[in-house]
Amino acid sequence: xxxxxxxxxxxxxxxxxxxxxxxxxxxxxxxxxxxxxxxxxxxxxxxxxxxxxxxxxxxxxxxxxxxxxxxxxxxxxxxxxxxxxxxxxxxxxxxxxxxxxxxxxxxxxxxxxxxxxxxxxxxxxxxxxxxxxxxxxxxxxxxxxxxxxxxxxxxxxxxxxxxxxxxxxxxxxxxxxxxxxxxxxxxxxxxxxxxxxxxxxxxxxxxxxxxxxxxx
Amino acid sequence: xxxxxxxxxxxxxxxxxxxxxxxxxxxxxxxxxxxxxxxxxxxxxxxxxxxxxxxxxxxxxxxxxxxxxxxxxxxxxxxxxxxxxxxxxxxxxxxxxxxxxxxxxxxxxxxxxxxxxxxxxxxxxxxxxxxxxxxxxxxxxxxxxxxxxxxxxxxxxxxxxxxxxxxxxxxxxxxxxxxxxxxxxxxxxxxxxxxxxxxxxxxxxxxxxxxxxxxxxxxxxxxxxxxxxxxxxxxxxxxxxxxxxxxxxxxxxxxxxxxxxxxxxxxxxxxxxxxxxxxxxxxxxxxxxxxxxxxxxxxxxxxxxxxxxxxxxxxxxxxxxxxxxxxxxxxxxxxxxxxxxxxxxxxxxxxxxxxxxxxxxxxxxxxxxxxxxxxxxxxxxxxxxxxxxxxxxxxxxxxxxxxxxxxxxxxxxxxxxxx
Numbered sequence: 001x002x003x004x005x006x007x008x009x010x011x012x013x014x015x016x017x018x019x020x021x022x023x024x025x026x027x028x029x030x031x032x033x034x035x036x037x038x039x040x041x042x043x044x045x046x047x048x049x050x051x052x053x054x055x056x057x058x059x060x061x062x063x064x065x066x067x068x069x070x071x072x073x074x075x076x077x078x079x080x081x082x083x084x085x086x087x088x089x090x091x092x093x094x095x096x097x098x099x100x101x102x103x104x105x106x107x108x109x110x111x112x113x114x115x116x117x118x119x120x121x122x123x124x125x126x127x128x129x130x131x132x133x134x135x136x137x138x139x140x141x142x143x144x145x146x147x148x149x150x151x152x153x154x155x156x157x158x159x160x161x162x163x164x165x166x167x168x169x170x171x172x173x174x175x176x177x178x179x180x181x182x183x184x185x186x187x188x189x190x191x192x193x194x195x196x197x198x199x200x201x202x203x204x205x206x207x208x209x210x211x212x213x214x215x216x
Numbered sequence: 217x218x219x220x221x222x223x224x225x226x227x228x229x230x231x232x233x234x235x236x237x238x239x240x241x242x243x244x245x246x247x248x249x250x251x252x253x254x255x256x257x258x259x260x261x262x263x264x265x266x267x268x269x270x271x272x273x274x275x276x277x278x279x280x281x282x283x284x285x286x287x288x289x290x291x292x293x294x295x296x297x298x299x300x301x302x303x304x305x306x307x308x309x310x311x312x313x314x315x316x317x318x319x320x321x322x323x324x325x326x327x328x329x330x331x332x333x334x335x336x337x338x339x340x341x342x343x344x345x346x347x348x349x350x351x352x353x354x355x356x357x358x359x360x361x362x363x364x365x366x367x368x369x370x371x372x373x374x375x376x377x378x379x380x381x382x383x384x385x386x387x388x389x390x391x392x393x394x395x396x397x398x399x400x401x402x403x404x405x406x407x408x409x410x411x412x413x414x415x416x417x418x419x420x421x422x423x424x425x426x427x428x429x430x431x432x433x434x435x436x437x438x439x440x441x442x443x444x445x446x447x448x449x450x451x452x453x454x455x456x457x458x459x460x461x462x463x464x465x466x467x468x469x470x471x472x473x474x475x476x477x478x479x480x481x482x483x484x485x486x487x488x489x490x491x492x493x494x495x496x497x498x499x500x501x502x503x504x505x506x507x508x509x510x511x512x513x514x515x516x517x518x519x520x521x522x523x524x525x526x527x528x529x530x531x532x533x534x535x536x537x538x539x540x541x542x543x544x545x546x547x548x549x550x551x552x553x554x555x556x557x558x559x560x561x562x563x564x565x566x567x568x569x570x571x572x573x574x575x576x577x578x579x580x581x582x583x584x585x586x587x588x589x590x591x592x593x594x595x596x597x598x599x600x601x602x603x604x605x606x607x608x609x610x611x612x613x614x615x616x617x618x619x620x621x622x623x624x625x626x627x628x629x630x631x632x633x634x635x
Binding site for chain 2: 047048050052055061081082083084085086087090093094096097099100
């Protein structure tokens with residue numbers, strides 16, 4: 001499979017090395033702009049796609065584990081892992097403060113965060129977008145999440161529909177968001193409408209941090 | 217001559233008096249000290265008017281105490297976390313880093329002025345029942361080697377700590393304040409912000425002011441009066457703070473230069489136990505109830521420009537009764553640049569196999585040797601061994617003269633291993 005090999009792009013798709021370089025570009029961009037609160041932690045959060053779920057909402061954690069498994073299989077260079085916040089307010093805090101980039105949220109909660117309504121009034125509004133819907137949950141990200149990554153995640157999950165426990169939306173070639181209150185991310189729209197995988201935004205190429213190149 | 221009736225009245229009165237005296241003789245009711253208690257309220261720092269997680273002179277005191285009074289601080293864990301005995305690695309990656317460290321205070325010490333020294337003697341540390349040690353990816357001394365989150369949940373009492381994640385290991389109690397300090401003054405804040413910004417521009421690891429999650433919010437939060445000046449709590453500085461020095465145990469006295477009138481004493485981030493180095497980035501972190509007493513040493517700050525501490529025989533009990541130790545020297549493989557040197561951008565370091573006068577590399581090598589020993593001889597996983605080293609092993613400087621190879625040892629008390 002293409003994503004399990006090193007080397008140059010084939011058919012416009014990214015190599016593992018390229019995705020590694022750009023994985024978590026939202027966080028990376030933040031770090032490079034000097035906004036990241038913890039540069040050292042940013043290393044890990046930049047190298048892994050951490051999917052936020054809530055300990056107070058056990059189904060979200062179970063779904064997050066499954067989504068991480070699917071992405072680990074189809075998009076291993078994302079290094080996707082599930083992350084478990086103690087409650088949904090912490091999810092809002094981590095997303096709004098740009099410490100983490102993506103989350104599985106219930107629709108009403110995602111809408112409340114996007115609009116800055118309770119219980120997220122202290123953390124929003126956040127320009128939240130949907131990558132895909134999975135059952136009652138939305139896989140959401142901020143507007144600064146790289147279109148290329150949203151496209152790749154949407155593709156990976158779309159092609160693994162049978163491996164997911166709930167219905168994945170949109171279906172077919174629709175660009176209708178699963179919930180009208182949270183629009184689809186442009187990268188996801190691109191994937192579901194048949195557009196080619198986008199190129200990298202300029203900031204995603206920046207890589208000056210000393211922590212990145214430490215010996216492994 | 218006393219009449220019979222009078223005798224019995226007096227006898228009855230005396231009996232009553234004696235019994236009343238006996239009831240009051242319970243020693244628990246005898247109070248010897250004046251106590252100021254800085255209580256913890258609510259689940260987290262944000263719920264607690266006595267809690268802050270940034271440092272700035274504009275932060276108002278939450279309590280006042282006289283020198284000589286016992287001050288009881290109820291403190292929170294370093295991450296202001298929701299961790300518990302069931303916490304797992306996936307909980308670690310969701311920690312909100314803007315909340316580090318929740319600190320109890322500041323307390324205004326009556327009579328203390330800028331230019332004085334505040335002597336703080338630690339009287340007692342009462343641990344919570346629960347503590348944790350985490351490996352935080354990207355953080356810690358061997359951050360290049362330990363790249364996945366890990367958590368050990370500890371059950372605590374005043375004697376020792378045990379963890380299901382590291383069976384067979386028992387860590388003795390040695391509680392101390394990981395973070396204790398006084399508020400910086402306005403001149404100090406200006407100096408600190410400038411020098412840390414300069415270091416950041418040189419590529420150093422610096423945490424600049426971050427209003428998100430900052431407390432107290434009226435000073436340090438997003439709409440706070442000093443939101444761009446509130447200092448983060450990770451680095452210790454001249455005003456004390458997150459020093460993480462395990463020798464500051466009960467009975468020792470910490471001397472802090474006072475930068476604002478009243479000093480603004482704060483306490484938090486209490487550690488149940490820690491090795492010299494705190495190598496994984498965390499000790500056995502816990503909430504605790506800390507009791508201390510203060511004394512003002514007038515106009516002594518010119519002699520104590522940074523924290524000093526003094527004591528008696530307290531360090532004797534920290535010495536192991538049985539141990540195993542490794543050593544390290546500043547040697548490395550060609551092409552390797554230790555993580556803490558990369559910001560120097562030195563072209564010379566890469567090709568070298570031997571660095572000159574480099575204690576950091578020596579310490580790193582001693583630690584790696586010790587971890588390998590624990591894995592090989594004690595059957596621990598690397599993550600378990602790293603955590604054990606963080607809470608129990610001491611990195612000690614052997615020499616800083618034997619050029620180019622200064623020596624560091626890593627000393628582990630082997631009594632922590634129980635069959």
